[in-house]
Amino acid sequence: MRIKPEEKNSWRHVWALAEVLGGQVQPVTHELLGIARELADTRGQQVWAVLLGAGTAGQAEELIAWGADRVLLVDEPQLRGFQDELEAGLLTRLIGKYQPDILLGAATARGRALMPRVAVLCETGLTADCTGLAIDPDSGDLLQTRPAFGGNILATIFSASHRPQLATVRPRVMRAREREEGRTGQVIREGLAAGDSPAMKRVLEVFQDRESVVNLGHAQIIVSGGRGVKSARGFDLLRALADKVGAAVGASRAAIDSGWISYAHQIGQTGQTVQSKVYIACGISGQIQHLVGMQSSDTIIAIDKDPDTPMMRLADIAIVGDLFEVIPEIIKEIDRV
């Protein structure tokens, strides 16, 4: 809601909304708690994890180990499946009751559905898909940085006149803290209330499509291909290298649009964001929309015929050559030694 400057102090603490999928707290929650901890510590405030779900109570303590001081737990059978309207109404009521300064959610399918609804119900702003968050030392407001225009521009956004300050955070950009065994905190139980909005949908079935879920997000090594890979058969070569080094296979949009590999492999602005230890880009020129999805990888290796592409300039190791000649040699070399 709109507030007067002197009312700012009555909004306190940083909330992180636990991402729950299939009844399980997802790792992105630890990243949210990591950045929430940082923000809260600069202001001497607490981190609250908000855990909404059915049968999730057993996972509350674990959130304390990952950095939460308080866990606001709502464990109700009606919260099975993803009921946007019910969850948004509930969160809005809890926000009104406890008045958090900041609420962070994951920029996932669920977070991007729920948070905008909460923002409107609370009559406050929301910044989508943040890649940077900090507290402005002068005003104490949340500085929210996000890529716009396909990553060509980084915009910094404030919501000084409204509370709470809401942001969704892009997965795998923020660092989680080390898990701390024996860290203490408090679990606060809340329930659904008579006035909460009823569920407006019926969730019939949930499919976990393990086959087509390419776990790029958690891969240590990614071998990724672009237009230079030239065909679906070309990707077989990349897969051979990937199998050899225990890597997942990624792709640029050009490769996906050409039909050589499925969308689940796409990395970039309209695909997944990855933060692997090693990213091997094969025949990918490195347009900004691709770079925003992979440039926080630790070591980037590029293979390209053209020595002057953005990817080759960005890479830690840039190999000038034909990928169809170089990759088989790499495989041979790994086998040899």
Next chain:
Amino acid sequence: MKIVVCVKQVPASSDAQIDPVTKRIVREGTRAVLNPFDTYALEEGVRLARQLGGQVIALSMGPPKAEACLREAISLGVDQAILLSDRAFGGSDTYATSYALARAIDTIGGVGLVICGKQAVDGDTAQVGPGIAAHLGWAQATYVMKVERADKDGLRLRRMNEEGWDVVEVGFPCVLTVLKDINQPRVPTLRGVLSAMEEQIPVWTPADIGADTGKLGLDGSPTRVVRTAPPPPRQTASKRLAGSPAQVAGELVADLRTRGIL
């Protein structure tokens, strides 16, 4: 039942710019196109209207030239188009935009279904669809990849998430945001293009939709862009390998072993 499809005109991605002083998107002088994701929303609206009976209306908020994306919508089969255009709307963030669109939907009356694209490629927020649903107090289903069933009582939908999808049933009225997977948009027919040129597109102002002007434009927007900058360059320990394939492969593998990667 009326179906409203919300469409946005966006700068063609290659010439997108931000005004260094006002921090707002420079729309003057740039090529503008219909937001690519919204073509899927339009196609689904037209299909569902045929199946369920009723009218499809394309709705856009933007400067006068945004009329072009509404003409495109007509050429793709919608029955009617409405443009929200007035200085008071300028500078709206997703809160204010979804408020204005919700007011317009309420003004149209008799609307049972609103369809939005997954996101607009300029802001990439994906917030306007759920925002409209919240302002109207309607149900929402986002990231819809398939309409499995549609009848007068409601819809059965497949919603995508990070691990697969779920299947939900929702009654009318509701708001959907749709993914590319949902359909294959048609190409406009010549007849469609001709009728689109002739169509009179009404332009609505805040007064026409009974909007509280305090909730519109920059003043009505809780968020403010305070700074824009190009992304910072990455620090790289750039090393170049060139030579015969066997030679570079040897050097690479040796390097990865020293780094402890292999």
